[in-house]
Amino acid sequence: MNLAKAWTAQLDDYAIDLGWSPDGRWLAAASAVGPVTVFDGAAGAKRHGLAGHAGGTNAVAFAPAGQNPEAGSRKPASAEPPSGLRSPASALLASGGQDGCVRLWDTASGVETASAEIARHEWVEHVAWRPMPNSPVSGIRDPVLAGAAGRKLALLGPDGRVAHEFPLAPKTISALAWHPAGGAVAVAWYGGVCLWDADSYAAQKEFAYANAIHALVWSPDGRWLVAGAQDNAVHLWIPAEDEEFHMSGYETKVRELSFSADSRWLATGGARDACVWDCSGAGPEGREPLSLPHNDRVCAVAFQRSHGMVATAAGDGEVVLWSPTRREPLVATVKLTAPASKLAWSPGDEWLAIGSQKGGVLVLKIDT
16 A cells, blocks of 8 residues: 555644535645635645635535536526536535525636525534435435524525425434445434434434433444444434444543444544444454554544544544554554644545644645
8 A cells, every 4th residue: 555645734623624516626625714625635736715605614524426516506597507507416515504594606616606694693513414325316406505504404495495304303413424335314402312304304303311422423234323422321222123232431521432334343542542343243342342543532533435444543633543453553644743633535535634723734645
């Protein structure tokens, strides 16, 4: 494997979120103070500077491939691409911020196409597009964006119109994650998780948990729903089988979760060592994890989208690439001048984008 620095850039504040377009052509980097910059993913050239959100931006997400960014769009005629060509699906970017709004951007033109206020005086902290079906026989779905602000969860279309607002959650929504098949979205708050059906809008299942939840992730096969919790623990559910498991004893609250593409391995933070758990068969409860050591608390973990390598980052600025199934898992180490705030693999796994707490953006090129 060859690892090389592709490019670097500097934002004006903490790099709070990163998002790759589905074709890997663009990287969106959100600054905590508001602006969002769209870079050429391979070369690092600045494509557009988007205004983002007054007060600050919290999250960004590109629409999945195959979704039409202009469906119902309010984009002005002057922003149309030359010769009337439609923008590629990867051009549609959603952002959420401290102004209580979700904003939609055509990153091909740099134009804001729509906005929707989700909750006045609340921050939109989570935005996530419903996954596209993996099989052609599943049909083409309309694009749907989930946005959460305070206790409110809403589903929006690509034109910014709110398709549905769910009943208010009991507490502030702290995490959300779409089921990989796109039929339901899991939403967490202090005290539990609810699975909301994306088509009927009915509650499919509810799971009680007597503490705060900071992160949610589904295994790619949809079997496991995993929560990272305030009480120094990781909690797992198998919704289809009404089973749940618990792993406690972490050094700190757990905010870092990532599944391998084959759904077997779960990487977690919550300590100086990243842990990689075997979720095959009966699951990880009672098994010993593989420990990936750092000298400071782990602050980010991210498995590749299609392959088996995992990146971990720690509070001393160290970022490490590992191959957990190898006898010697360490692959490469990179040292930043500030702790990483976000790790994001490109769709083809050939690029790893790293955002830092001091606003740096570093993109590594990985050749295997």
